[in-house]
Amino acid sequence: MPELxxxxxxxxxxxxxxxxDLFLLYGFxxxxxxxxxxxALLTRRAAEIPDLRLRVRERRFAYPAWTPCGIADDQIxxxxxxxxxxxxxVAALEKLAGERLxxxxxxxxxxxxxxxxxxxxxxxxxxxxxxxxxxxxxDGRRAAAIARDLFAAEPPPPAPAKSAGGTLxxxxxxxxSIATLPVDLGRTVIRGLAANRARRELAARTAxxxxxxxxxxxxxxxxxxxxxPRAHAIRMLVRTDLRVPGHTxxxxxxxxIGAALARYLEAHEHxxxxxxxxxxxxxxxxxxxxxxxxxxxxxxxxxxxxRRRADRIAATLTARRTRAGHPLLAAQNHVTEAIPAPIxxxxxxxxxxxxxxxTLSAHTxxxxxxxxxxxxxxxxxxxxxxxxxxxxxxxxxxxxGVHGLGxxxxxxxxxxxxxxxxxxxxxxxxxxxxxxxxxxLRE
Numbered sequence: 001m002p003e004l005x006x007x008x009x010x011x012x013x014x015x016x017x018x019x020x021d022l023f024l025l026y027g028f029x030x031x032x033x034x035x036x037x038x039x040a041l042l043t044r045r046a047a048e049i050p051d052l053r054l055r056v057r058e059r060r061f062a063y064p065a066w067t068p069c070g071i072a073d074d075q076i077x078x079x080x081x082x083x084x085x086x087x088x089x090v091a092a093l094e095k096l097a098g099e100r101l102x103x104x105x106x107x108x109x110x111x112x113x114x115x116x117x118x119x120x121x122x123x124x125x126x127x128x129x130x131x132x133x134x135x136x137x138x139d140g141r142r143a144a145a146i147a148r149d150l151f152a153a154e155p156p157p158p159a160p161a162k163s164a165g166g167t168l169x170x171x172x173x174x175x176x177s178i179a180t181l182p183v184d185l186g187r188t189v190i191r192g193l194a195a196n197r198a199r200r201e202l203a204a205r206t207a208x209x210x211x212x213x214x215x216x217x218x219x220x221x222x223x224x225x226x227x228x229p230r231a232h233a234i235r236m237l238v239r240t241d242l243r244v245p246g247h248t249x250x251x252x253x254x255x256x257i258g259a260a261l262a263r264y265l266e267a268h269e270h271x272x273x274x275x276x277x278x279x280x281x282x283x284x285x286x287x288x289x290x291x292x293x294x295x296x297x298x299x300x301x302x303x304x305x306x307r308r309r310a311d312r313i314a315a316t317l318t319a320r321r322t323r324a325g326h327p328l329l330a331a332q333n334h335v336t337e338a339i340p341a342p343i344x345x346x347x348x349x350x351x352x353x354x355x356x357x358x359t360l361s362a363h364t365x366x367x368x369x370x371x372x373x374x375x376x377x378x379x380x381x382x383x384x385x386x387x388x389x390x391x392x393x394x395x396x397x398x399x400x401g402v403h404g405l406g407x408x409x410x411x412x413x414x415x416x417x418x419x420x421x422x423x424x425x426x427x428x429x430x431x432x433x434x435x436x437x438x439x440x441l442r443e
Contacts, residue, residue: 001054001057001065001066001067001068002065002066003062003063003064003065003066004056004063004064004065004066004136005063005287005288005289005337006063006336006337006339006344007288007290007336008136008288008289008290009063009064009136009341009344009345010336010344010348011134011135011136011290012056012064012103012134012135012136013344013345013348013349014135014348015100015101015102015103015134015135015136016102016349017348017349017353018228018353018391018393018394019097019098019100019229019391019392020100020134020135020391021099021100021101021132021133021134021135021391022131022132022133022134022135022138022140022143022388023093023096023097023130023131023132023388023389024130024131024133024143024144024147024371024386024388025093025128025129025130025236025386025387025388025389026128026129026130026131026147026151026376026378026383026385026386026405027119027120027121027122027126027127027128027129027383027384027385027386027387028126028127028128028129028376028377028378028381028382028383028384029122029124029126029127029381029382029384030114030115030124030125030126030127030381031127031378031379031380031381032379033379035078035112035114037379038078038112038378038379039076039078041379042076042110042150042378043071043076045149045150045155046071046075046076046110046150047070047071048149048155048156048158048159049146049149049150049156050159051137051138051142051146052071052107052108052146052150053068053069053070053071054066054067054068054069054107054137055067055069055103055104055105055106055107056103056104056107056134056136057104058104059341060342061340061341061342062341063341064341069106072106074109075106075108075109075110076109076110076112077109077110077111077112078112078113078114079092079111079112079113081113081116084113084114084115084116084117084125085116085117085118086116086117086118086119086120087118089113089116089119089128090234090235090236092113093130093234093389094231094232094233094234095232096111096130096132097232097234097389097414098230098231098232099132101132101133101134103134103136103137107133107134107136107137108131108132108133108134108137108146109131109132110129110130110131110132110150111129111130111131111132112127112128112129112130113127113128113129113130114127115127116128120236120238120384120385121238121384121385121408122384126384127378127381129151129378131143131146131147131150133146135290135391136289136290137289138289138290139280139289139290139291139292140280140292140367140369140388141282141291141292141369142289142291144369144370144371144372147371147376148371148372148376151376151377151378151383152375152376152377153375153376153377197331199328199331199332201328202326202328202329205328211322211323211326211328212319212320212322212323213323214295214296214320214323214361215276215295215296215297215298215320215361215362216274216298216361217359217360217361218274218276218359218360218361218363219358219359219360220356220357220359220360220363220395221265221270221272221275221363222265222268222270222419223265223363223364223397223398223419223420224356224360224363224395224396224397225356225397225418225419226354226355226356226394226395227354227394227418228353228354228394229392229393229394229397229416229418230416230418231416231417231418232392232414232415232416232417233413233414233415233416233417233420233423234389234412234413234414234415234423235412235413235423235424235426235427236387236410236411236412236413237410237411237412237413237427237430237431237434238385238387238408238409238410239408239409239410239411239434240407240408240409241435241438242404242409242411242434242438243404243407243409244438244441244442246441247310247314247441248314249368249370249402249404249409250279250317250366250368250402251310251313251314251317252310252434252437252438252441253366253368253400253402253409253411253434254277254279254297254299254313254317254366255299255306255309255310255313255433255437256411256430256433256434256436256437257277257299257364257366257400257411257430257433258275258277258299258300258301258309258313259301259306259309259433259436259437260426260429260430260432260433261275261299261301261363261364261398262275262299262301263429263433264425264426264429272301273301273302274298274301274302275298275299275301275363275364276296276297276298276299276360276361276362276363277296277297277299277362277363277364277365277366277400278294278295278296278297278361278362278364278365278366278396279294279295279296279297279317279320279366279367279368280292280293280294280367280368281293281294281295281320281321281324283324283325293324293329295320295321295323295324296320296361296362297313297316297317297320297362298312298313298316299313300312300313300316305440306436306437306440306441307440307441307443310437310440310441353393353394354394356394356395357395360395364396364398364399364400365390365396365398365399365400366390366399366400366402367388367390367399367400367401367402368401368402368403369388369402369403369404370403370404371386371403371404371405372405373405373406374405374406374407374408375406376405383405384408385405385408385410386403386404386405386408386410387401387403387410387412388401388403388410388412389401389412389414390414391414392414392415392416397415397416397418397419397420398413398414398415398416398419398420398426399413399414399415400412400413400414401414411430411434413426413427413430
């Protein structure tokens with residue numbers, strides 16, 4: 001079985017220290033199936049999806065490897081709510097967001113909540129399915145593809161079964177890693193020197209105006225306090241009006257998030273016009289399961305006009321995406337690719353996560369993924385909407401998910417109540433800002 005790439009291994013090791021799991025929520029009409037029938041149906045479908053038949057095998061000297069595994073009985077769980085209403089569902093999600101998978105045992109779990117009343121996108125009771133995935137297994141795009149295979153009307157095409165490597169293969173991998181350690185260290189040094197030259201060249205080209213500049217460093221906000229989140233607040237705004245001609249959903253959402261965040265901070269006596277968001281940008285598919293780069297995008301909150309601010313955000317987003325794809329930045333990735341596993345693992349486990357930097361290039365996170373057409377089903381029950389909740393961290397205590405399924409877009413808020421104690425207030429500000437931005441951009 002293949003080894004985890006350094007990028008994927010980093011996410012696996014980091015998950016042992018802090019929450020990094022992906023949570024993909026799908027709301028369906030309530031199907032006429034018993035819990036046992038649903039679990040059996042989903043277990044059969046999961047067994048047909050190669051990515052859901054994997055777990056991580058840790059190694060001492062080599063990089064961890066993916067190894068085949070079956071579907072455990074506790075991987076598909078039907079939860080009972082005190083009362084099956086939306087408020088209790090959200091409370092259950094907030095508790096779930098604090099739980100972590102151990103990909104060395106199982107890399108995913110599916111949570112089902114039945115008969116939920118009072119939810120968005122439909123008056124009748126809903127079944128809420130939450131697919132929890134290890135970030136080592138998938139990034140946002142790959143996670144959406146896995147969920148689509150799980151909930152598609154037709155099963156995915158059959159994939160050849162993969163066998164686990166035997167003991168001799170594992171021993172060979174460890175011995176090979178030890179034997180190549182001096183060579184790998186040399187490659188790391190050589191690539192590090194090349195990356196340093198590339199960094200200087202990139203800075204020179206940036207100074208000449210040939211490459212767009214990175215986002216400026218600015219002071220943290222009260223939402224970036226450097227402690228590990230101990231609780232979670234989740235809110236979802238399910239909308240059908242966010243696809244505006246001439247503007248991407250991401251730009252529409254960023255424009256509204258900037259307005260709402262600035263208003264929220266101002267109401268708490270913290271006026272800022274230099275706010276920025278960390279936005280995940282997809283990269284061309286490669287060997288890693290995580291093919292994206294994060295880039296900071298200024299939200300231009302000093303511009304009061306929604307249309308002009310949206311245009312400026314769109315231009316900034318394009319510039320950051322162009323910079324993120326520049327070949328000179330790829331040299332830094334080449335260094336990571338050459339680092340021996342024991343050294344990278346040590347770096348991940350010893351990195352200080354509790355010391356926020358004095359300055360930041362972004363103050364919140366926005367993850368935007370189009371999850372495709374709204375043609376998914378669960379036991380013949382059609383899908384209504386989808387949502388997602390990017391992980392919190394020691395610096396980012398407020399994150400946003402922007403997830404589309406057909407014409408329905410959900411903008412989600414995931415916050416640490418210790419720094420954002422009034423999530424309903426912030427969600428209301430964001431909902432109002434979304435309406436204002438859509439109205440302005442449609443004029």
